[in-house]
Amino acid sequence: MNNDKLKERCGDLCELCSLTAPNHEYIVNAEKGYDMNNIVALCDYCYKSIESNDKNDTSHWQCLAASIWSEQTPVQVLSYRLLHLYKDQEWANDIINSVELSDSAIDDAIRMFEIKEVHKDCNGIVLENGDNVVLTQVLNVKGANFMAPKGTIVKKIKLVPDNTNQIEGKVNDQTIIILTQFVKKG
Numbered sequence: 001m002n003n004d005k006l007k008e009r010c011g012d013l014c015e016l017c018s019l020t021a022p023n024h025e026y027i028v029n030a031e032k033g034y035d036m037n038n039i040v041a042l043c044d045y046c047y048k049s050i051e052s053n054d055k056n057d058t059s060h061w062q063c064l065a066a067s068i069w070s071e072q073t074p075v076q077v078l079s080y081r082l083l084h085l086y087k088d089q090e091w092a093n094d095i096i097n098s099v100e101l102s103d104s105a106i107d108d109a110i111r112m113f114e115i116k117e118v119h120k121d122c123n124g125i126v127l128e129n130g131d132n133v134v135l136t137q138v139l140n141v142k143g144a145n146f147m148a149p150k151g152t153i154v155k156k157i158k159l160v161p162d163n164t165n166q167i168e169g170k171v172n173d174q175t176i177i178i179l180t181q182f183v184k185k186g
Contacts, residue, residue, distance in 0.1 A: 001025055006041050014043035015075045016082075017063040026050070028074045028081075029108055040074050055085060065095050076101055080109035117164045125185045127167060130156050133183035144174050153186055154178065 001007060001022055009015075014022045022041035025034075032038040042050070049057060061082060068079040080101060086092035101109075119127040122136055132155045139148040154169035157178075166177050 001041060003036075003039070005036055006039060009036075009072065010041040013041075014046055015041045015070065015072065016046045016067045016079065017043060017060065018066065019043065019063075020045070023047070026078065028077050029111070038074055040072075040078050050082070058086060058089065058091070061086065062091065064092075068095060068099050068101075073102075073105055076105050077109045080106060081112065084110055084113065119159045119164045119167060119180055121184045122181050123184055127157065127159065127180065127183075127185060129159050132186040133157055133167070133169065133178075134186040135178070136182055136184055139178065139182060141171065141174070141176055144172070144176065146172055148172070148176075154183070 001024065003025055006025060007022075010022055012021050014020055020043040022043050024042045024044070024047040026040045026042045026047060027034060028038050028040060045060070048054075049060065064079045064083050067075055068083065070076055070079070080096070080099075083092045083096050087096060121127055121133065127133070132153060135148055135150055135152045135154065138150050141148055148171045152171060154171060156169075158168040160166040160168060160177065165180050167180055167183070168175055169178055170176075
């Protein structure tokens with residue numbers, strides 16, 4: 001670990017377990033980059049446990065009962081994030097419920113667990129606004145009195161924002177809703 005400010009902040013102890021000297025600078029939120037308000041000093045054991053996503057050693061993570069109370073926001077965020085992994089276990093839930101963190105710290109901690117909904121075609125390829133797609137089967141267009149044949153190219157689609165299974169596109173100069181399971185990216 002080469003960051004003198006971080007060494008001074010942590011007092012030469014891991015900021016999670018406080019058992020051994022830290023050897024790693026752990027970036028809490030990749031989007032925020034390398035910054036003192038976004039890194040935590042970790043020992044080898046804590047670092048390897050986080051990186052391997054080893055959820056078996058719950059006895060080691062009892063240390064989070066202390067680290068969650070750190071004055072340092074990145075330590076709070078990482079502690080909360082790790083406790084959230086064990087939230088179905090009573091010990092972790094008790095710790096989570098015993099602490100008052102800022103809303104922004106909690107949001108940063110659980111943001112990594114959010115799964116961004118995406119539109120995908122029949123082959124699992126991600127679709128984006130403006131893409132061209134090809135119909136993979138004949139579609140009976142309700143209310144328009146025509147059928148869109150298999151192989152029809154639909155240009156410049158629009159994603160339906162609140163339904164990842166639907167897109168909008170023009171077929172025969174009419175805007176229609178198309179299920180993503182019936183298209184492939186063209």
